[in-house]
Amino acid sequence: MSTLVEEVVSKSEPPATKYTTKDFQSDQDVRWCPGCGDYSILAQVQRIMPDLNIKRENTVFVSGIGCSSRFPYYMDTYGFHSIHGRATAIASGLKMARPDLSVWVVTGDGDGLSIGGNHMIHLIRRNIDVNVMLFNNQIYGLTKGQYSPTSEFGKVTKSTPYGSIDYPFNPVSLALGASGTFVARTMDRDPKHLQQIVKRAAEHKGTSFVEIYQNCNVFNDGAFFMFTEKESKDENVLYLEHDKPLIFGKERDKGIHLDGFRPTVVSLKDGKHSIGDLIVHNENDSTLAFILANMTYNASLPRPVGIFLSIDRPTYESQMTLQIKNAVEKKGKGDLEKLLGSGDTWTIQ
Amino acid sequence: MVKKTKSLDEVTIRFAGDSGDGMQLTGTQFTNTSAIMGNDLSTLPDYPAEIRAPQGTLFGVSGFQIHFGSTEINTPGDQCDVLVAMNAAALKVNLRGLVDGGAIIVNTDGFNDKNLKLAGYTSNPLTDNSLAKYPIYQADITKLTSLALADMNLPTKIVDRTKNFFALGMMYWMYNRSVDTTVEWIKSKFKNKPDIVEANTRVLKAGWNFAETTEIFNVRYDVKAASLPRGKYRNVTGNTAVALGLVVAASKAKLDLFLGSYPITPASDILHELSMYKEYGVKTFQAEDEIAAITSAIGASFGGALAVTTTSGPGVALKTEAIGLAVMVELPLLIINIQRGGPSTGLPTKTEQADLLQALYGRNGEAPVPVLASSTPSDCFNTIFEAARIALKFMTPVIMLSDGYLGNGSEPWKLPNVADIPDISPKFRKDPNNYLPYLRNDTTLAREWAIPGTPGLEHRIGGLEKQDKTGNVNYEPENHDKMVHLRAEKVERIANDIPLASVDGDEKGDLLVVGWGGTYGAIRSAVEAKRAQRKSVSHLHLKYINPLQKNLGEILYNFKHVLVPEINLGQLIKVLRAKYLVPAVGLNKVQGLPFKSSEIEEKIDEILEGKKA
Numbered sequence: 001m002s003t004l005v006e007e008v009v010s011k012s013e014p015p016a017t018k019y020t021t022k023d024f025q026s027d028q029d030v031r032w033c034p035g036c037g038d039y040s041i042l043a044q045v046q047r048i049m050p051d052l053n054i055k056r057e058n059t060v061f062v063s064g065i066g067c068s069s070r071f072p073y074y075m076d077t078y079g080f081h082s083i084h085g086r087a088t089a090i091a092s093g094l095k096m097a098r099p100d101l102s103v104w105v106v107t108g109d110g111d112g113l114s115i116g117g118n119h120m121i122h123l124i125r126r127n128i129d130v131n132v133m134l135f136n137n138q139i140y141g142l143t144k145g146q147y148s149p150t151s152e153f154g155k156v157t158k159s160t161p162y163g164s165i166d167y168p169f170n171p172v173s174l175a176l177g178a179s180g181t182f183v184a185r186t187m188d189r190d191p192k193h194l195q196q197i198v199k200r201a202a203e204h205k206g207t208s209f210v211e212i213y214q215n216c217n218v219f220n221d222g223a224f225f226m227f228t229e230k231e232s233k234d235e236n237v238l239y240l241e242h243d244k245p246l247i248f249g250k251e252r253d254k255g256i257h258l259d260g261f262r263p264t265v266v267s268l269k270d271g272k273h274s275i276g277d278l279i280v281h282n283e284n285d286s287t288l289a290f291i292l293a294n295m296t297y298n299a300s301l302p303r304p305v306g307i308f309l310s311i312d313r314p315t316y317e318s319q320m321t322l323q324i325k326n327a328v329e330k331k332g333k334g335d336l337e338k339l340l341g342s343g344d345t346w347t348i349q
Numbered sequence: 350m351v352k353k354t355k356s357l358d359e360v361t362i363r364f365a366g367d368s369g370d371g372m373q374l375t376g377t378q379f380t381n382t383s384a385i386m387g388n389d390l391s392t393l394p395d396y397p398a399e400i401r402a403p404q405g406t407l408f409g410v411s412g413f414q415i416h417f418g419s420t421e422i423n424t425p426g427d428q429c430d431v432l433v434a435m436n437a438a439a440l441k442v443n444l445r446g447l448v449d450g451g452a453i454i455v456n457t458d459g460f461n462d463k464n465l466k467l468a469g470y471t472s473n474p475l476t477d478n479s480l481a482k483y484p485i486y487q488a489d490i491t492k493l494t495s496l497a498l499a500d501m502n503l504p505t506k507i508v509d510r511t512k513n514f515f516a517l518g519m520m521y522w523m524y525n526r527s528v529d530t531t532v533e534w535i536k537s538k539f540k541n542k543p544d545i546v547e548a549n550t551r552v553l554k555a556g557w558n559f560a561e562t563t564e565i566f567n568v569r570y571d572v573k574a575a576s577l578p579r580g581k582y583r584n585v586t587g588n589t590a591v592a593l594g595l596v597v598a599a600s601k602a603k604l605d606l607f608l609g610s611y612p613i614t615p616a617s618d619i620l621h622e623l624s625m626y627k628e629y630g631v632k633t634f635q636a637e638d639e640i641a642a643i644t645s646a647i648g649a650s651f652g653g654a655l656a657v658t659t660t661s662g663p664g665v666a667l668k669t670e671a672i673g674l675a676v677m678v679e680l681p682l683l684i685i686n687i688q689r690g691g692p693s694t695g696l697p698t699k700t701e702q703a704d705l706l707q708a709l710y711g712r713n714g715e716a717p718v719p720v721l722a723s724s725t726p727s728d729c730f731n732t733i734f735e736a737a738r739i740a741l742k743f744m745t746p747v748i749m750l751s752d753g754y755l756g757n758g759s760e761p762w763k764l765p766n767v768a769d770i771p772d773i774s775p776k777f778r779k780d781p782n783n784y785l786p787y788l789r790n791d792t793t794l795a796r797e798w799a800i801p802g803t804p805g806l807e808h809r810i811g812g813l814e815k816q817d818k819t820g821n822v823n824y825e826p827e828n829h830d831k832m833v834h835l836r837a838e839k840v841e842r843i844a845n846d847i848p849l850a851s852v853d854g855d856e857k858g859d860l861l862v863v864g865w866g867g868t869y870g871a872i873r874s875a876v877e878a879k880r881a882q883r884k885s886v887s888h889l890h891l892k893y894i895n896p897l898q899k900n901l902g903e904i905l906y907n908f909k910h911v912l913v914p915e916i917n918l919g920q921l922i923k924v925l926r927a928k929y930l931v932p933a934v935g936l937n938k939v940q941g942l943p944f945k946s947s948e949i950e951e952k953i954d955e956i957l958e959g960k961k962a
Contacts, residue, residue: 001605002603002604002605002630002653002654003603004602004603004604004653004774004775004777005604005605005652005653005777005800005802007777007779008777008778008779008800008802008803009653009800009801009802009803010802010803010804026809028809028821055804056807057801057802057803057804057805057806057807058801058802059801060801062648065812072809072811073809073811073822076807077807078801078807078808078809079807079808079809079810079811080648080651080678080809080810080811081809081810081811081812081813082644082647082674082811082812083644083670083671083674083812086640086641086644086671089636089637089640089641089644089645089648090644090645090647090648090651091648092634092641092645092648093607093609093634093644093645093646093647093648093649093650093652093656094648094649094651094652094801095648096607096632096634096645096648096649097605097607097632097648097649097652097653097654097656098649098652098653098654098800098801098802100802101652101801101802118637118638118641119637119640119641119644122636122637122641320632323627324627324628324630324631324632326627327627327628328627328628328630330628331628332628333628333629334596334600334626334628334629334630336596336597336600336767337767339593339596339597339626339629340583340593340597340764340765340767341581341583341764342583343583343584344381344384344385344530344583344584345581345582345583345764346384346385346387346581346582346583347580347581347582348387348574348577348578348579348580348582349579
């Protein structure tokens with residue numbers, strides 16, 4: 001950090017007194033549509049912020065363009081509402097320049113996976129310590145209802161009156177494919193789970209990628225109701241918990257068994273299978289993470305949510321800092337006279 | 350026999366061969382040796398976009414021209430006095446650049462039937478008398494090289510690669526320069542490969558000795574040191590000067606330097622250079638694309654770094670939206686465009702000045718950006734430093750224009766005294782009381798730089814229109830109108846903070862030649878030549894293109910005619926005509942090459958003699 005920066009900024013140590021949720025609410029009017037899933041996500045994030053023990057001034061929310069990208073205006077931290085798709089690249093530069101900051105990216109399925117898809121995968125593979133929250137509502141909301149890169153095949157929207165012929169991305173598989181070190185999925189309508197996952201994401205050193213199912217009640221209402229509503233949720237959602245067997249169902253009577261590399265649903269009541277036949281989740285196992293992520297668009301399997309993968313790999317910015325530190329140790333701190341006069345020189349008397 | 354030595358004021362040599370023949374290296378070595386001997390000089394590397402084009406072909410020819418002398422040297426030379434051609438294609442491509450009666454030195458091994466056919470010769474120009482007006486010096490350099498290394502048992506491929514040093518050795522003899530600088534360079538470059546050091550050194554000396562002892566050459570030339578101002582010098586290319594200027598600017602600003610860049614010809618050398626300077630705290634980031642390169646820099650600027658992105662024209666096209674963001678959020682940012690031939694991919698390795706209007710206007714909305722242009726390789730140092738000063742003081746992105754000719758070309762540079770370079774450190778906002786993100790300094794109209802981590806200054810910025818003072822999102826008609834004017838006015842006020850324009854020559858007269866960027870040397874030479882003939886002509890070279898200097902109009906109106914030479918179809922001239930309503934005349938050439946000063950001289954004559962206006 002340069003001397004000028006050091007003179008004004010706070011040390012990255014926990015705040016003297018613990019914050020409350022209110023401390024993170026800005027004075028701006030929230031302008032999402034009434035009933036939007038974004039309200040819940042905002043509320044849960046504001047709720048967990050005090051628990052992270054990071055000074056408010058050391059927290060930065062960066063976003064691109066789209067409904068979700070209004071998020072930084074509503075957080076009373078530093079914020080940057082940038083241009084479409086580039087939040088991940090802006091956050092990368094910010095974190096490299098200022099590793100002392102807690103940097104967050106709020107993005108959506110269009111912003112993060114369509115126009116910003118390239119920056120997203122490169123952020124993830126570099127493992128820069130940025131927390132990405134991708135609000136997936138499977139639709140373009142701000143531009144009023146075109147299909148997105150996560151919309152289901154055949155989706156009829158304003159721009160696909162004959163049905164979409166695009167095959168959708170599975171964001172979790174994409175993040176794993178980009179060598180993500182923390183990849184998770186949660187839902188706007190499951191506040192407890194959301195809080196728990198986002199907290200874990202914040203604690204992770206390296207890029208954390210959290211896909212958040214978010215209901216757009218205006219242009220794609222109910223896209224995830226099968227997974228979020230009381231009547232259907234238990235039969236259709238598989239909660240991934242580290243070190244625990246994969247069990248689901250209203251009566252917790254079903255589980256996931258691995259048949260070769262293929263996950264299948266088995267009954268724990270049919271007398272043929274027991275808990276011992278089920279996969280035990282291990283969030284440190286990247287092979288398992290791929291298998292579980294692949295369950296996503298398989299209609300015969302429940303939809304996994306939770307932490308697919310959480311592993312350690314050095315962050316990009318820590319290695320960048322280390323290279324600089326080593327160079328200074330080896331060569332001494334740079335001297336401008338020496339720099340300008342490097343190479344062949346001659347003197348005219 | 351006794352060989353004669355003749356004294357010359359200046360010489361232009363062109364080394365030409367296959368793109369794999371090491372001609373750029375040969376030229377660079379000759380340049381460094383000449384610089385250390387105290388000559389003034391200017392160089393023009395001219396190479397194809399293909400790394401190793403098929404051998405012997407016309408499009409695979411790589412050239413390096415150096416103009417050096419004991420007098421002031423402003424250009425790489427309109428024509429060369431000596432052409433070193435390693436094969437038939439190199440001769441064919443470069444012969445038209447050789448002065449009548451100029452010397453040709455050829456590697457005869459490069460003129461076999463296959464070479465001649467590839468070069469499109471129906472008969473051998475070395476024997477068919479078509480080159481009668483030129484003295485030709487022939488040597489089978491390939492064979493002489495392999496003889497020199499016969500006892501070393503090196504693979505043919507390696508032996509072949511050293512033959513450029515034979516040619517270099519011959520030229521060192523011919524121009525009376527020592528091989529020592531190059532020998533030292535070979536030693537440090539190949540320090541872990543003793544075989545290669547031995548082979549290259551031996552071949553270099555063999556070339557020198559060959560010229561000394563055989564009767565092919567009977568005259569050698571002496572080019573004395575130029576009388577340059579006292580001081581310590583080094584030879585510098587424009588791209589190196591930019592890199593050095595950035596490190597110095599960051600240090601004088603007391604900020605960390607952050608470079609976000611994506612490789613692109615001819616700008617990549619700046620990224621290479623800066624990535625070596627870790628001990629200066631420089632952070633270089635090779636981004637996934639041009640957009641991430643600039644947006645990462647914007648992120649770093651938000652965090653309080655001196656942030657830079659380097660690129661060439663096609664890269665600027667991709668960065669356009671992000672430059673607009675930097676205008677809106679009013680953060681300091683340096684965008685460096687090493688221009689090349691366009692449009693589209695165009696001519697990646699050739700020079701052009703056709704991105705001026707892109708720099709001035711190539712954005713959506715009213716998005717004013719200061720634009721500075723450097724005029725010589727070493728001036729790139731001053732220009733980028735000045736760009737940084739303006740960016741930090743006015744909280745604005747600044748575009749610096751250089752070009753392939755300046756970026757790769759080199760000249761001797763008198764090193765500045767570091768202590769004399771001014772402090773340009775910004776003042777970060779610290780006081781949380783009454784802070785509003787878009788409150789402005791009364792004089793500069795710059796907003797304050799408040800960086801994350803500062804307690805009590807938490808705020809949000811972004812690309813949506815800002816409310817005056819508060820910076821809140823605002824779509825009101827009057828507010829937008831006010832903000833558009835404020836952003837424009839802020840950039841205009843930079844004119845109060847820069848020196849006035851000054852003319853080389855008389856302040857009044859018949860003709861003023863106005864240039865910008867890399868045309869400096871050619872215009873200066875042409876104007877000096879015409880002034881020596883007592884013609885009423887002066888030269889004005891613009892570093893500041895947006896905003897223009899306050900006295901520019903006044904200067905223009907003092908001349909009967911205004912000539913604007915540009916390597917484009919007339920871009921600065923549009924700006925001058927629009928702003929000052931002067932009937933300026935253009936001289937435009939778009940060949941991927943710099944102007945020759947003779948071309949400018951001809952145009953000056955044409956205007957002054959009233960043939961055409």
